Amino acid sequence: MTSNPDGHEGEGPPGGPRGTSRRSVLLLAAAAAATLGASTVSGTTKANAAVPTGPLGPSYPETGPGAGSRSSAMRAAAAYPNGEIPTSQLVLVAVSTLGLGDQYLVAGAAASYRAMNTAFKKALGTPLTMAEAYRSRARQQYLYDGYIAGEPGFNEAALPGTSVHGLGLAVDFSGGVDSYGTSAKTWMNANGPKFGWQPKGDGFKKKEPWHFEYDGSYTPGDSDQTNTGEDDLFKIIEAAETDNIFIVGPAGRATISSPSHVSLLRRFQKQDSLLTVEVDICISYIRKVY
Numbered sequence: 001m002t003s004n005p006d007g008h009e010g011e012g013p014p015g016g017p018r019g020t021s022r023r024s025v026l027l028l029a030a031a032a033a034a035t036l037g038a039s040t041v042s043g044t045t046k047a048n049a050a051v052p053t054g055p056l057g058p059s060y061p062e063t064g065p066g067a068g069s070r071s072s073a074m075r076a077a078a079a080y081p082n083g084e085i086p087t088s089q090l091v092l093v094a095v096s097t098l099g100l101g102d103q104y105l106v107a108g109a110a111a112s113y114r115a116m117n118t119a120f121k122k123a124l125g126t127p128l129t130m131a132e133a134y135r136s137r138a139r140q141q142y143l144y145d146g147y148i149a150g151e152p153g154f155n156e157a158a159l160p161g162t163s164v165h166g167l168g169l170a171v172d173f174s175g176g177v178d179s180y181g182t183s184a185k186t187w188m189n190a191n192g193p194k195f196g197w198q199p200k201g202d203g204f205k206k207k208e209p210w211h212f213e214y215d216g217s218y219t220p221g222d223s224d225q226t227n228t229g230e231d232d233l234f235k236i237i238e239a240a241e242t243d244n245i246f247i248v249g250p251a252g253r254a255t256i257s258s259p260s261h262v263s264l265l266r267r268f269q270k271q272d273s274l275l276t277v278e279v280d281i282c283i284s285y286i287r288k289v290y
Contacts, residue, residue, distance in 0.1 A: 081137070083137025083139075084137055084166075091107050091111075091235075093133060094113075094237065098131045100132055102253070103134065104134040106168035108214070109169050109196075113195075113214075120191075123187055123191075124184060127238060128175065129173065130171050130172065130174060131174045131210065133168070134168040135165035140163050141160045143155075144159060164213050170211065172210045173188065177209065197213070198213050198214075199211075235247075237253075245262050247289055248289060261281060264281055264282060
């Protein structure tokens with residue numbers, strides 16, 4: 001069976017559509033989502049499904065400069081206090097390799113990260129992983145208090161309200177980027193700035209190879225396969241440490257169970273025509289994340 005050859009956005013002939021457009025799926029999915037209300041996603045309600053992990057958990061050390069030299073980055077996220085950005089204003093980009101769960105960035109930083117990850121994988125054959133991205137004020141306070149108290153396992157941490165992590169504009173990368181002399185760190189220092197990611201940790205008093213900050217300079221090109229439009233119904237992300245692929249929506253995320261379904265959902269994102277049975281599969285996934 002093949003898809004509708006004309007590919008137009010119609011309802012098809014009487015007796016049932018053979019090809020269904022993205023617009024039709026959007027309408028169907030929106031209706032399906034509306035019936036779900038606050039239904040659970042893997043045991044988590046829509047109201048709290050996308051809350052960043054914290055405050056417990058490990059972290060990389062964070063020395064860095066004082067608050068004054070961070071002022072330009074603070075202005076970039078001036079709409080919200082440091083560490084208090086609502087989850088609805090952040091984009092899920094990865095899963096922490098430190099076991100901290102889902103990691104978030106502000107939209108522009110997320111778009112550039114996805115493009116950079118694509119280039120990184122093409123060059124080195126492995127995904128660009130991260131230990132931690134956005135950090136809530138509560139988590140920063142927890143890490144700082146533990147550091148000041150000298151508690152075992154607590155690394156040096158920035159004063160709450162001064163960390164660029166709290167702006168959704170910093171990432172502590174892992175997977176080799178966290179060590180000098182590796183191919184991953186060498187690639188990131190050479191290519192990260194092209195995507196707006198600066199190796200700021202290299203300039204700290206105690207060098208932090210893992211720490212990069214987004215400067216807002218990246219402009220997506222036509223060849224970027226990042227699918228970052230604000231009107232996207234859902235996003236697809238890869239968890240580098242497990243090779244799982246997830247569909248992500250406003251209520252949370254769900255694992256995509258097979259490569260063929262990943263392909264289907266990506267066809268949907270590209271506005272390809274879909275068969276009725278393919279539409280049903282897409283809707284079943286969309287219902288999980290709304």
